[in-house]
Amino acid sequence: MIRDITIGQYYPVASPIHRLDARVKLAITFIYIVTLFFVDSFIGYFFVMLSLGAVIASSKVPLRFMLRGIKSIMVIIVFTMIINLFTTKGETLLLEIGFLRITWEGVAVALKMSIRLVFLIVGSSVLTLTTTPIHLTDGIESILKPFSKIGVPSHEIAMMMTIALRFIPTLLDETDKIMKAQQARGADFDTGTLKEKAQSLIPILVPLFISAFRRAEELATAMEARCYHGGENRTRMHVVSIGRRDFVAFAVTAVYVCIIFLLRHAAEIVPFWI
Amino acid sequence: MSITINHLTHIYNPGTAFEKKALDDVNLQIETGEFIGLIGHTGSGKSTLIQHLNGLILPTQGEILLDGENIHKDKMRLKEVRRRVGLAFQYPEYQLFEMTVYRDVAFGPTNMKLPADQIHENVISALQTVGLGEEVYEQSPFELSGGQKRRAAIAGVLAMNPEILILDEPTAGLDPKGRDEILDAIQNLHEKRKITVILVSHSMEDVARLAERIIVMHRGKVAMTGTPKEIFPRVEELEQMGLAAPQISYVFHQLQERGYDLPADVFTTEEAKEVLLQFLKQVKK
Numbered sequence: 089m090i091r092d093i094t095i096g097q098y099y100p101v102a103s104p105i106h107r108l109d110a111r112v113k114l115a116i117t118f119i120y121i122v123t124l125f126f127v128d129s130f131i132g133y134f135f136v137m138l139s140l141g142a143v144i145a146s147s148k149v150p151l152r153f154m155l156r157g158i159k160s161i162m163v164i165i166v167f168t169m170i171i172n173l174f175t176t177k178g179e180t181l182l183l184e185i186g187f188l189r190i191t192w193e194g195v196a197v198a199l200k201m202s203i204r205l206v207f208l209i210v211g212s213s214v215l216t217l218t219t220t221p222i223h224l225t226d227g228i229e230s231i232l233k234p235f236s237k238i239g240v241p242s243h244e245i246a247m248m249m250t251i252a253l254r255f256i257p258t259l260l261d262e263t264d265k266i267m268k269a270q271q272a273r274g275a276d277f278d279t280g281t282l283k284e285k286a287q288s289l290i291p292i293l294v295p296l297f298i299s300a301f302r303r304a305e306e307l308a309t310a311m312e313a314r315c316y317h318g319g320e321n322r323t324r325m326h327v328v329s330i331g332r333r334d335f336v337a338f339a340v341t342a343v344y345v346c347i348i349f350l351l352r353h354a355a356e357i358v359p360f361w362i
Numbered sequence: 363m364s365i366t367i368n369h370l371t372h373i374y375n376p377g378t379a380f381e382k383k384a385l386d387d388v389n390l391q392i393e394t395g396e397f398i399g400l401i402g403h404t405g406s407g408k409s410t411l412i413q414h415l416n417g418l419i420l421p422t423q424g425e426i427l428l429d430g431e432n433i434h435k436d437k438m439r440l441k442e443v444r445r446r447v448g449l450a451f452q453y454p455e456y457q458l459f460e461m462t463v464y465r466d467v468a469f470g471p472t473n474m475k476l477p478a479d480q481i482h483e484n485v486i487s488a489l490q491t492v493g494l495g496e497e498v499y500e501q502s503p504f505e506l507s508g509g510q511k512r513r514a515a516i517a518g519v520l521a522m523n524p525e526i527l528i529l530d531e532p533t534a535g536l537d538p539k540g541r542d543e544i545l546d547a548i549q550n551l552h553e554k555r556k557i558t559v560i561l562v563s564h565s566m567e568d569v570a571r572l573a574e575r576i577i578v579m580h581r582g583k584v585a586m587t588g589t590p591k592e593i594f595p596r597v598e599e600l601e602q603m604g605l606a607a608p609q610i611s612y613v614f615h616q617l618q619e620r621g622y623d624l625p626a627d628v629f630t631t632e633e634a635k636e637v638l639l640q641f642l643k644q645v646k647k
Contacts, residue, residue, distance in 0.1 A: 262456075268418050269457040272449040273518060274441055274473030291469065294459035298504070 097153070099217045104333060105147035106218045110227030112334040116341050117215045123348045124207055132351045133203050139344055140210060149217045157209045165202045172198035221253040226328060243318055251307070259300060266295045363429050363446060363525040363558065365392040365415060370424035372410050384410040386582035388424070392526075397552050398560045399573030399590075403604035406579040408562050409452075412528045415560075416447040445474050448524030452531045454515035458503040463494070463514050466503050470522040481521075488520035492547050509540030516544070520551070526558040527551065533568065545572065566608040570594065570629040578603065594629050610634045 105113075127133055144154055158165070178193025216224070229246030236242045267277070270291045277288050372385040385407045392398060402408045413419045414426055417433050417440045426433050433443045451457070460466035467488055471481040489499065492513035498506060503514050516532060529548065533541040549572055552559045563569050569576060569590070576593045578586040580603045586593055594600075594607040597615075608629045617624050624641060628634050 265451065266457055268413065269451045269454065270469075271418060272416060272444055272451070273457075273470035274444055274522065275469075276441070276473065291457075291459050295456055299456060 097156075097213075097216055098220050099149045099153055101148045103146060103148040103218065105143060105214070107333065108218075108337055109328055109330050109334050110219050110223040111230050111328070112330065112337055113215050113219055114224075114227050114231060116337060117212060119341055119345065120211050121208060123345055124204060124211070126348055126352055127204070128200070128352060130200070131354075132348065133200065133207070135347060135351060136207055140207065140214075143214055144210075147214060147218050149214075153217055154210050154213050157213045158206055161205065161209055165205050168205065169198045169202050172201050222250060223328075225249045225253070226324075226326070230328065243322070247318075255300075255303065258303070259296070262299055263292065263296055266292050266299075364394050365390070365447075365526065365558075366427040366430070367391075367411075367414075368425050368427070370411075370414060370426065371422050372407075372414065372419065373422045374410075376422065384582055385414075385421075388582070388584055390577065390584060390587075392558065392560070394558060395556045396558055397572060397574045398558075399569035399576045400560055400562045400579065401564070401566070401569055401576060401605060402579030402585075406603075407582040408579050409530060410582075411579065412449060412530060412560065412562060415526070415528060416444045416449050418444075418449070441474070445470075445522045446524055447526045447528065448519040448522055449528045450516050450519045450530065450532060452534060453512075454519070454532075455503075455508070455511035457518070458511060458515055461502060462500050463489070463503050463506070464499040466514065467517045467521045470518055474522055484521045484523055485517075488517040489514075491520055491551060492517045493543055509536055509543065512536060512540065513544060513547070516547075524557065526560070528560040528562070530562045531564065532561070533563070533565065541568075548572070566594070566606055567610075567630070570608045571632075578605070590629055591627050595627060 124136065127136060144151060173190060173194050174188055176191065176194035176197045178191030180192040181189065182192050182195065183190040219227070225246045228249070229242050232240055232242035232245065267275075271277075275288060275291055277285070277292075280288065367388055367390040370385055370388040371383070374380070374382045374384055388407075388411065400408050400412070410419070414421055417426075420434065428443060428446065433440070458466050460469060464485060467485045468481055471484045476484070494510065494513055494517065498510065498514075503511060506514060512532070516529070519527070527548075532544050532548070536544065545568060548559060548561065551557060552572075559572075561569065561572060573590060576586070576588060576590055577584060578593065578600070585603060586596065586599070594611060597607045597611075600606055610631055611626075611629050614624055614626065614628050614634070618626065622641070625637060628637055
């Protein structure tokens with residue numbers, strides 16, 4: 089049952105998006121997220137949708153994987169929509185029930201807000217689905233490197249993230265095993281009062297913590313035995329390099345940003361598009 | 363209590379990229395009071411099989427019958443099934459969690475809602491069976507040595523008074539003394555209480571010494587089943603499956619090749635000792 093949980097949702101296929109440098113993908117995702125807040129017209133969102141669609145198509149990841157992230161924030165989307173629907177002040181009245189006023193402007197804002205949220209989630213899914221967690225942390229480390237001059241422990245942060253990601257499946261397996269071992273001794277996790285349910289977690293959590301500490305200690309010993317000493321002068325097994333395709337990606341992003349801003353002003357000139 | 367396994371198939375993560383057929387149409391009959399040695403290469407389906415026997419995982423297809431009754435027929439009775447079929451996982455000491463050894467061993471029978479005096483009786487008897495003395499009852503299980511921890515954890519399963527005892531590699535990672543203590547305890551239990559034992563092991567020596575019948579798993583199927591004397595002579599087949607015969611039988615093979623007139627079906631060291639002494643006596647004459 090617990091095996092079904094997947095964390096680190098990387099989808100392994102070969103595509104131009106997968107091959108991009110992780111740092112480039114991180115930077116482009118960041119730019120994408122920032123520019124998303126400058127889009128204010130439906131035509132703008134339509135353009136974002138086309139661009140995102142093109143990226144998803146070239147990433148060769150099935151669309152349902154991309155959209156899976158939306159399910160988990162559905163509550164937030166619906167909540168935002170309702171709040172915006174009722175609180176936006178507008179001129180053109182659509183519906184009035186008691187003290188609740190719904191205006192055309194409210195509908196437009198509510199729609200735009202939820203579209204923005206969906207695009208945010210799907211956009212960042214592209215990053216995590218096409219980049220292995222290891223490349224992602226390597227990329228983060230490399231981006232944070234300049235900040236190590238002002239005391240940001242970039243290598244240590246990246247190493248902690250890598251180790252955490254590495255141990256998620258291990259600890260999930262361990263939890264599964266411990267749960268089964270206790271179930272074999274008649275432990276019951278599903279029935280009983282809330283208090284009983286909370287108590288039934290003790291036989292899982294105590295062994296799980298002990299094993300996590302044991303593993304951490306073993307790993308620390310193993311790292312020390314291999315003379316690990318942190319980031320200083322450390323060479324890498326996979327040297328990342330920015331290539332031609334990364335520049336192409338940046339060029340495409342630059343065009344994208346230009347169009348986003350053009351559309352923003354086009355909306356001012358031709359109000360019909362709003 | 364007998365176990366019948368009919369057409370048991372188990373597929374992990376069906377319908378995804380990680381789909382894996384762990385068991386493939388397994389049919390087995392295990393009689394009351396048998397001592398079974400279950401062997402197989404890593405990934406052959408042994409662990410998946412034993413987890414089906416007390417209903418920890420649901421079969422994809424097929425059924426498991428205890429005394430002719432399907433264990434999944436009535437969901438409420440699954441707890442009763444788990445009491446009657448005791449399962450000690452590999453490295454069972456990782457399941458210890460209580461403040462004292464006594465309370466940890468009592469976890470199982472307490473969950474089974476046995477009366478208090480019955481629980482006490484079971485716990486003491488289980489701890490005695492595995493050879494843990496009174497001085498450790500009130501100690502924290504985490505203060506024990508590796509071998510003691512293992513025995514305390516196995517006692518936690520025994521305290522439920524199971525009619526079938528399944529042990530997944532109970533001696534993995536123990537020193538020879540710890541190994542002997544555990545194997546002796548298991549053998550005692552089998553002989554005195556006549557309970558059915560299924561021993562999963564990678565040690566052919568242990569299996570040869572204890573098991574009355576051997577089941578060999580290979581790629582999710584039952585590849586062979588029979589007494590040690592039937593299974594171990596099929597060395598070539600075993601080796602193809604990544605297994606082997608007990609080491610002592612290789613010594614006897616070599617001796618035979620060098621022209622000594624010795625029997626081929628010697629699989630335990632004790633037996634080997636007898637046979638060799640007998641042989642030397644004859645040679646002297």
